Amino acid sequence: MRQLEGKTAIVTGGSRGLGRAIAVRLAQGGAQIAIFDLKREWAQKTADLIENAGGKAIALGCDVSDGEAMTLAFEQTTECLGGLDILVNNAMWNRYEPIADITSETVQRMTGVGFSAVVWGIQEAAPIMQERGGGAIINIASVSAQLGLNNGLVYCGIKAGVTGLTRAAAVELGPHSIRVNAVSPSTVATEGVQKMLTAEKIADREGRTPLKRLGQPEDIANAVAFLGSDDAAFITGQVLTVDGGLANAFL
Numbered sequence: 322m323r324q325l326e327g328k329t330a331i332v333t334g335g336s337r338g339l340g341r342a343i344a345v346r347l348a349q350g351g352a353q354i355a356i357f358d359l360k361r362e363w364a365q366k367t368a369d370l371i372e373n374a375g376g377k378a379i380a381l382g383c384d385v386s387d388g389e390a391m392t393l394a395f396e397q398t399t400e401c402l403g404g405l406d407i408l409v410n411n412a413m414w415n416r417y418e419p420i421a422d423i424t425s426e427t428v429q430r431m432t433g434v435g436f437s438a439v440v441w442g443i444q445e446a447a448p449i450m451q452e453r454g455g456g457a458i459i460n461i462a463s464v465s466a467q468l469g470l471n472n473g474l475v476y477c478g479i480k481a482g483v484t485g486l487t488r489a490a491a492v493e494l495g496p497h498s499i500r501v502n503a504v505s506p507s508t509v510a511t512e513g514v515q516k517m518l519t520a521e522k523i524a525d526r527e528g529r530t531p532l533k534r535l536g537q538p539e540d541i542a543n544a545v546a547f548l549g550s551d552d553a554a555f556i557t558g559q560v561l562t563v564d565g566g567l568a569n570a571f572l
């Protein structure tokens with residue numbers, strides 16, 4: 322469990338859902354954590370959870386789609402925590418809607434948080450990690466990068482883009498011992514998903530999943546902790562699907 326002792330990690334969008342579970346799991350692994358979210362007070366709740374359990378965490382208010390805000394937040398993190406070993410690009414803003422209803426504002430906001438922010442995060446993290454002799458970047462994609470999702474035109478496109486940039490970043494940053502991987506979850510039982518999906522829809526997804534359940538936030542967090550650890554020292558440019566077998570089930 323303590324395979325991340327001595328490491329420092331940033332988790333974007335870490336105030337709820339998967340981001341919170343990832344931040345808590347990395348802290349349980351021994352890492353100190355910086356949580357970035359739109360509002361500092363939201364991120365602080367996760368930092369408090371970690372600190373109350375004996376870990377070290379700081380909370381930063383940062384719109385991750387804004388490159389200048391990211392520069393500042395990375396500077397504050399390295400100043401407060403002394404470096405950076407792991408970056409988890411997790412934040413997302415979603416809207417699922419029919420193709421005809423998609424507006425330019427929606428495309429801009431979704432791509433800003435889901436794609437541009439991943440680019441800014443990698444751009445900020447790479448020189449810091451390079452100076453430290455290496456690091457690990459984990460981007461949160463989705464099985465919807467591989468599978469079509471009704472009303473998910475923009476979302477599926479962004480997540481497919483994230484898997485592509487993961488491979489390109491792995492190639493470019495490998496010589497600096499910076500590993501870049503993605504984790505691709507299927508539906509995870511977060512508060513948001515439970516509010517958005519009816520009980521009937523949840524039962525249907527569970528039924529179509531070979532392991533007969535939705536993912537739990539901890540399932541995803543464990544995969545991220547593995548990829549962030551030295552146990553994954555020779556793994557880069559991979560997309561680890563964590564979906565209970567869903568993407569392989571034809572019927």
Ligand SMILES: NC(=O)c1ccc[n+]([C@@H]2O[C@H](COP(=O)([O-])OP(=O)(O)OC[C@H]3O[C@@H](n4cnc5c(N)ncnc54)[C@H](O)[C@@H]3O)[C@@H](O)[C@H]2O)c1
Nearest residue numbers: 334337338339358359384385411412413463506507508509
């Ligand atoms: N929950 C699932 O079923 C599921 C499945 C596959 C992939 N994913 C992916 O996992 C990640 C987390 O999903 P989730 O369900 O926990 O999402 P969520 O909506 O519950 O949380 C997203 C977090 O990102 C933050 N955020 C949004 N815009 C931001 C911005 N501009 N700057 C900083 N922070 C911002 C939100 O405040 C929130 O804390 C996302 O990348 C999502 O696409 C989720």
